[in-house]
Amino acid sequence: MDLTLGGHYVAALYGLGFLLCLVARSYEWAIAGLTSRLALFVSLVVPLGSGLLTATLPPVLPTMMGLLITLLGWVIIDYASRYLEGDPGQxxxxxxxxxxxxxxxxxxxxxxxxVMMLAWSVSSLSLHFLLTHYRERKAARIVAHKKFLVSRMADVCLITALFLVYQALGSFSLPVLNQQLGQMTILSPELNIAALLFAVAAILKTAQLPLHGWLIQVMEAPTPVSALLHAGVVNMGGFVMISLAALLNLAPLAQSVLVIVGSTTALLAGWVMMTRISIKVRLAWSTCAQMGFMLMEIGLGLYELALLHLIAHSVYKAYHFLSAGEVVAQTIHQDYFPPAVRIHGVFGSVLCSAVVVLGVPMLWQQWLVNLSLPLSASVILILGCAPLFWRATNAVRSGLVTGVLRSGVVLHLYLLWHSTFAHIAPSTGPEQVGLLGFVCVVFILLYLGQVGIRCYPHYRVVKRLYPWAYNGFYLDETFTRFTFKVWPAKLTLEQAQTQVNRNHSTAGESV
Structure with a gap:
């Protein structure tokens, strides 16, 4: 039995459920629920069964991703069956x-x-119907229109890249392509262009700046759609890039584009996220930043870190979007951070974090000789763990002990997952000193921005930066004006009448 049959079985189950819902006039939710449960069961059982029959292990990466998708599908469909109860568009x-x-x-x-590229492209078309679930809402139609334009730009890149790959290597089979690429040291011009186009397509489909506006504004769609988009569909750009690791390792230009665009997006979106209050908008900006981090990690060749990031982000975003309605109730039981208290040791925290991040692996190397962290991963961990040493009081000793314990736990968890995912993801790619220096600068700026916005909001520089960050540095407005001049969205008569009625209602309230 072919080891990839589990994935085809799962896709066939979802397709069968879709066909049954087309002809059924009732029991749609029962069909959807049964389909999601069967898909989850198959993703668990079929890889094991086929592995036993062939006496070989199934590919772990596709199996893990298939399990993640079916788990998210089951949870989101179960949630949506209650969330959309009574909705006419169910x-x-x-x-x-x-x-x-x-x-x-x-x-x-x-x-x-x-097949991967076709599924990736068509999934964006089907997602269009989910984003326009409330067809009478003008904002939903506009956002879906922007998403449609960006996705079609990505599709043009994918079609051209596929043509170049087939022309150069004569196959679309990933095992065959990886085998041929493994024998190369330098890519031909066609493959270099193809790698760059794949990178640009991933940038477009993962909502990187300045083409990110549609991801931030899809809050008009139902919450289950937001969970599916942010936890599943938008992450597929990272998975496709990880699958093309053999090509990217030989394409420095594509790697540079991923690192520069991804880290810049992570920096700016991270700053914007800290200025937002709305939980769903904050989560959307967080997704934009996290996708930037993921592409940056892929560009640096840290495929095991990117895969860990992908899976953790999917679970995290699914949970937080589906539990967004409970945030207000949770906030009532929490104390707000006292605005008059300053956090001490924000710069000394970086030094403390560096001692822990660099020291712990050195201690473990006494027993685990092969344990090591890439320099780029160490830099990311040092600045990422530094806020764990922040103190809201003058109790230096207690703050230091707490920070060491927190960062130690985080670091050990990362080392555990790093070792696990290193056997699943492609091997680490070549490290480029120039890109690593650029990433270091970006992380330092991100850390300084976090310190300024949270700890020193009344400083002159922060006051000047804050309006720009709150408005997303006005990047989406520029892109929106340009796209709507090229291809404006048209409202139907019903939508136009709805908008007129809303304007009349607003005018009446103002009078």
Missing amino acids: RRFIRAILFTLGLVALLVKSDNLL
Whole structure:
């Protein structure tokens, strides 16, 4: 039995559920729920069964991604069945989400580059119906229109890249491509261009600046759609880039583009996120920043870190979007951070974090000789763990002890997952000193911005930066004006009448 059959079974189950919902006039939620449970069961059982029959282990990466997708699909469909109760568009929602899940399952399980790219492109089309679930809302139509334009730009890049790959290597099979690329030391011009186009497509589909506005503004869609988008679909850009690691390792230009665009997006979106109050908007900016971090890690060749990032981000975002309605109730039981208290040791925290991050692996190397961290991963961990040493009081000793314990736990968890994912993801790519220096500068700026916005909001520099950060540095407005001049969105008569009624209602309230 083919080891990839589990993925085809899962995609076929979602497709069967979609077809049944097309002809069924009732019991759609029962069909969707049964489909999601069967898909989860198959993703767990079929890889084991096929591995026993062939006496070989199934590919761990596709198996893990398939399990993640089916788990998210089960949870989101179960949540949506209650969330959309009484909604007139339930039937359309069920069909679209089953179709989308089937395409994503096919993408993560396929070993054919052409099939992966087709599933990736068509999934964006099916997602369009989910984003426009409330068709009468003008904002939803505009956001979906912007998403449609960006996705079609990415599709042009993918089609051109596929043509160049087939012309140069004569195959779309990933095992064959990886075998041929493994024998190369320098890429041909066609493959260099193809790698760059794949990177640009991933940048477009993961909502990197300045083409990020659609991801931030999809809050008009139902919460289950936001959970599916932020936890599943938008992460597929990272998975595709990890699958193309053999190509990217030989393409310095594509790596540089991923690192520069990804880290810049992470920096700016991270600053913007800290200025927002709305929980869903804050989560959306967080997704934009996290996708930037993921692409940056891939550009640096840290594929095991990017894979860990992808899975952790998917679970984290699914939980937080589906529990967003409980945030207000949770906040009531929490004390707000006293605005008059300054956090001490924000710069000494970096030194303390460096001691822990560099010292712990050195201690473990006495027993685990092969344990090591790439320099780029160490830099990321040092600045990432530094806020754990922040203190809100003058109790230096207690703050230091707490910081050491927190950072130690985080570091050990990372070392554990790093060792695990190193056997699943492609091997670490070549390290480029120039890109690493650029990333260090970006992380320092991100850390300084976090310190300024949170600890010194009344400083002149922070006051000047804050309005720009709050408005997303006005990047989306520029892109929106340009795109709507090239291809404006058209409202239907019903939508136009709805907008007129809203304007009249607003005018009446003001009078």
